[in-house]
Amino acid sequence: MRLLKSHSLLRLLNSYVVDSPQPANISYLWNFGSLLATCLVIQILTGCFLAMHYQSHVDFAFNSVEHIMRDVNNGWLIRYTHANVASFFFIFVYGHIGRNLYYGSYKSPRVLVWSIGVIILVLMIAIGFLGYVLPYGQMSLWGATVITNLLSAIPLFGKDLVELIWGGFSVSNATLNRFFSLHYILPFLLAALALAHLIALHTHGSNNPNGISSNGDRIAIHPYFMFKDLITIFFFFLVLSIIVFYYPNLLGHSDNYIEANPMSTPASIVPEWYLLPYYAILRSIPNKLLGVLAMFGSLFILLILPLVDVSRIRGNQFRPAMKLAFWFFVVNFIILMWIGSQHPESPYLEIGQVATAFYFIWFLFIVPAIGLAENTLMDIAIESK
């Protein structure tokens, strides 16, 4: 027998990424998984090299980043890659989640895969936020101040909790140090969760565009999906190269090239683009505590999808009403992203409130209502025969 199949560790590799049978009909939308794994590897590698030159001290952090940009050999390449792959990480994770929503991949028997995935998303957001603080520019400092202050809305112990996180009475050297420590360690937790994601997936295998069992038609990862995944990986590298080498600061904010100054607040504080929808939801609700709850709720509400989607059909391939609802959700998410980048004033505030309401209504009413209607119509059709 080949070593790949008899060796106690290699056989795991074989069973997961070499011989594993995949549905023959999965489309390119099933390539996000390998792209995300690629992103994680790139981030850990570039991050490791950045940490060799970075200094997590309020007086030196900004200078050490500029030292990386100017004096370290190809340091600008490592840093720009790290900063931009973070954005691609989120582009892919949103694509991955969108694919799941469209094709009902969260439905039984993949509820565990979905739940681990939602935890990964929340952890990714936390890691992204921690990383954005490290260059210690103006947006780093004030973004950290705004976001950590959110926790002060928690009744009774909120203020104490915030000071515990800061390690002082404001975002300070202690905060920066612990953020660096966490930004380094949490990605390994993320990698472990990603493995758990894979293990949970392995039992039943991937969903497919038709939403029905694919056991009748499966082909091995190698060579078929290995080479299919390579296409999107190289395409990703191509697009990434264009961004890193020609538009490296496209997704950044110019204020973060101003060294952090606790004495001067920037004209506007905006988070990274991938956090804008949640920021919009936060600001749409006038009460601080409820706003914070809504912001975290907007992430964790993804967990209830397997419960509220009562339809007997998995995926939207054969559900025209749900297709429409899906695209409404996507457009609404983009609207929230846009609102998050605007000043909280009329008419953006009102648009944001409507979009926030729609976001929650989609999960709580639209998805179950369409499922119920479909099931009822199906029952009527079967009974009348």
Next chain:
Amino acid sequence: MLSRLPLAALKSSGALGASRSTLSNVGTRSASQVRFASSSSASSSAFQSLFTSRASLVSVTLFSAGSIAWYTHLYGSLPFIGEVHANSLADDGLHPGVYPWPHKGLFDTFDHASIRRGFQVYREVCAACHSLDRIAWRNLVGVSHTADEARALAEDVEYTDGPDDAGEMFQRPGKLSDYLPPPYPNEEAARAGNGGALPPDLSLIIKARHGGADYVFSLLTGYVDPPAGVEIREGMNYNPYFPGGAISMARLLFDGLVEYEDGTPATTSQMAKDVVTFLNWAAEPELDERKRLGLKAVILFSALFAVSIQVKRFKWTAIKNRKIIYKPPVDKAH
């Protein structure tokens, strides 16, 4: 497999049957070619599949996305909705124009003669108030000056070094490894010398301002008299490009202020252009190398992308040409 059936094939059942039967014969030909072949008999259906084929869908989508990207590239803001940023326009100051910087294009590098002139403008004009902390004399070597020239410039400046063997600090002429000298010893001195305003360090100014090089150029050349009704405090100056309109820095660039060693006429806009080019280099010293490496990366990854498509198609040939036959049980009526 239903999801992979082309839209046009679903339009008529006749075409559907035809495309299925051709599919098993044509070997490696792609589905879209098959679709054209199956519907070429009637011109109306040929037109129909021309408009509804996946190739048209992809190309029209790419055209649409590409035109948005091109518009954004040309005008610096997204079409219809304008630039996406958090400030309202009133706080932002007048939007700077879009200028054709020599280093702007994908294949363009810095105009190094302009960097050299810009350094002269910085040294003779800006350096009176603004520091350039992140640039050392050595950075100029091979960019705007020769090693000897840069060394000579450094030696003009006295740096405090030490302590020596006796424990005393001493003055010595600058070396290539020294950083450009700041005009003020500390922030308080800078504020005291400028009516309370702090002249920012210019090392990163192009990256640290919204609008970048266009903004700084517009600011330097944009001083005008305040419009009627706008009150400017004593010691402040009106500049429509500056957020809020009132800026502590007065207009400094006037025609003929410096004398360029290469004989270029030192007009206001020429000096502004040169100093902004210099500052852009100071903010992004890696730009030339970055774009060169970028072209290499694009060559490498586009080639790998192309090869990966070929390999995938080769590996999948057998799968793509399978014939799936459904044999209904004979004892059932349907």
